[in-house]
Structures are given as structure tokens and as C-alpha cells.
Amino acid sequence: MKKDGRYRFTLQFGSDSEEQIRVGEFLESLGNKKSAVMVDVLNDYLMSHPELQKAHCKIEVKVATGYNQDKMEQIIRKIVEERIAKMQLIEIQAEASQDEIPETMEDDIAQMLDNLDLFQ
Structure with missing residues (x-):
């Protein structure tokens, strides 16, 4: 959501897998630097996947359980x-x-x- 020229988002996810725990702990350790890291990481990802920025691009999220x-x-x-x-x-x-x-x-x-x- 954009308000007063700034973007504001809430992010929440479970701790059901090792990947989620690792990312959650990392984000927790960043303190007030989460926003800067998220902008940098997502920009790198968008540069690697420019098709995601197309207007009608379908984004598919695959959720993997912690069990194979x-x-x-x-x-x-x-x-x-x-x-x-x-x-x-x-x-x-x-x-x-x-x-x-x-x-x-x-x-x-x-x-x-x-x-x-x-x-x-």
C-alpha cells in the first residue's frame, strides 16, 4: 500500500519448514534494515526474471511441505x-x-x- 509517498506492507508466514525458519530468523536479525534488504533482493530477482513485470504475467507459487x-x-x-x-x-x-x-x-x-x- 502506498501512503504519503512510502510503501508499507505486512509480511507473515509460518515456520513449517527449514526454509521458512531460516528466512524468518534472518529477517528477524535484520531489525530495521528489512526494507532495504527486501528491496535489494527483489530487484535482483526481478532483473533475473523480467517476465514477472509484464502486465498479464501469471505468477505461480509452489508451496513445498517439509516432508518429501x-x-x-x-x-x-x-x-x-x-x-x-x-x-x-x-x-x-x-x-x-x-x-x-x-x-x-x-x-x-x-x-x-x-x-x-x-x-x-
Whole structure:
């Protein structure tokens, strides 16, 4: 926005990627010199890409997430492996507790039979 012969803009972006954090920290370190740096950097960019200054130029912004295909696959693989390990642990615990049931039941039956002598 141009007011009183000066341009004024507000800039805001997230900290979702390493690139955003790096730029954000750099801009933060500039203090009151942000405007001068932005003018210089954007002028260099516009010199390298003169087509951007054409009236009907279409500007396409590609937003890349902080994750790529390989990283996503690694995360998913790790989650699946953790779930499988938990399931295997639960199965082992269930098998162990089932093995203990007959012994416990046999002990209970033996104790009941011993107690039958009391009723005679």
C-alpha cells in the first residue's frame, strides 16, 4: 500500500519448514534494515526474471511441505512397525495367560476336592 509517498506492507508466514525458519530468523536479525534488504533482493530477482513485470504475467507459487516422499514413507513404516510389535507383544502375553489358566483351574479343582472331605 502506498501512503504519503512510502510503501508499507505486512509480511507473515509460518515456520513449517527449514526454509521458512531460516528466512524468518534472518529477517528477524535484520531489525530495521528489512526494507532495504527486501528491496535489494527483489530487484535482483526481478532483473533475473523480467517476465514477472509484464502486465498479464501469471505468477505461480509452489508451496513445498517439509516432508518429501521418502521421509513420509519412513514415518509410515516406523508407525506400522511399532503397531506390529505391540500386537505381537499382546499376542505373546495372551498366549502366556492362556497357558496359566489350565494350571490355575487344576489347582482350583484340586482345592475344591480337598474341601469335599470337610463335608463328609
